[in-house]
Amino acid sequence: MDYFIELFFSGLTRGSIYALIALGYTMVYGIIGLINFAHGEIYMIGAFTALAAATILSFFSLPLPALLFLSLAAAVIWASAYGYTIEKLAYRPLRHAPRLSPLISAIGMSIFLQNYVLLAQTPDFLPFPALIPEFAFLAPYAGVIGSSDLVILLTTAVIMALLSLFIKFTRTGKAMRATAQDRTMAMLVGISVNRVISATFVVGSALAAVGGLLIASHIGQINCFIGFIAGIKAFTAAVLGGIGSIPGAVLGGFILGLTESFATGYVSSDYEDVFAFSLLVLILIFRPAGLLGKAAPEKV
């Protein structure tokens, strides 16, 4: 039973990270109908920024929570700047081009960023400091749930709550929903659609950066390719839940995380991807729009 609970928590931890990244995919898709394949790289850049910030800040002998918070802030700000810039440079000029063009531009951006970090940093794995403190009160349950699992779960929960409030109640959040539902009408009520799109990229990138820092600290190492596989998995989670749907992305993330965790624990870690993607195939066969997605006929 302990083993089951351990797998359950580790699945939730993975799922949280997938969900944080999947939100960026789904929000961007909801607004401009683009699969932003460079989104995984934003997550990777978030982790690298956190590493750089933590390394520099470690000279000041700050307490661990301060170190964590400052590195997080650096990762979020820097990754958001990347997200904002990518949209401006790689997608905005293609706003009125055929749908395939921005998609190819996104794949190009992804490859470019991977190789840029590879050249500017290193192709090797770098050790990542444990920024998440060890809690003494969790020591008796060490076999079941670790401190970083708990922090990741709580952080994700808080972020999702803040995100829902943001989308539901703020002016920008309402503008985002309006733009996603009817772009022409959004323009006609005076919403600057370009600004809404930028805001969406910034928010999505910030969430990915949080995910990047948390998982890097949990696992303890990063390299320039971590964004690729995490990006594909999170994209799977977004599709699983119904791309364009925000609760769908969260649900999809957790389902994927749990599936992988149980597959690893009870079958073999070699099969975790097999189970994850089989699940995707099954759901797409029986619910093509994803679990919470709306079946929308392709507009002609």
Add this chain to the structure above:
Amino acid sequence: MALLELHEVSAGYGNIQVLHGVTLQVDEGEIITLIGANGAGKSTTLMAISGIVPLRRGSILFKGRPIHTLPPEQIVRLGLCQVPEGRHIFPGLTVRENLDLGGFLRRDRQGIRKDLDFVFSLFPVLHERRHQLGGNLSGGEQQMLAISRALMAKPDLLLLDEPSMGLAPMLTRQIFAIIRRINREHNTTILLVEQKASLSLKAANRGYVLENGRIVIADQADALLANVDVQRVYLGI
């Protein structure tokens, strides 16, 4: 005084040119109607005014300043709003949220409150349904919501595209009565596009007839109603 002027406006989509040099003028306080057959370019004219469809030639002046180079949101900010054809209610937002978005660019909370009360007094049914999703309203209610949403921006000029489309005759008359009331009480200038020409000409001061992207007749509304060609083609008399 001219509130809106279109000079030789040409516009279209892709390879198809829809408007071929449309010139018209709307004066302050007027109700102007633009009538014409399907595909004559009525909606394109309104979308060009709102900055959604870019101009190929010509110019558009609002309050004396050129607006055809401005993005749509800045045109709204100047006091020009449109209720597009087919209403375009945000389906996943509540009635109240749809109305709030109408006043998206406004900051004066008290004024917004007042205008909200005003549109609820015009259409009490919207108040009853304020927590329902826009997508769940009936066609008539959606039209009321679309007009109300535009009014929440407190426009000086309101463009209305086919407000009677798909509505029962009684509801159509009610909507037209409210359009006249908005014009009278709020001094809102109105540019009204309609296929139901007799109805809109009766509400309007002046009218323009659009044919294949060109203005072919411009006259006082009662003169148009009496015009034999207009009667034959657009009024079915």
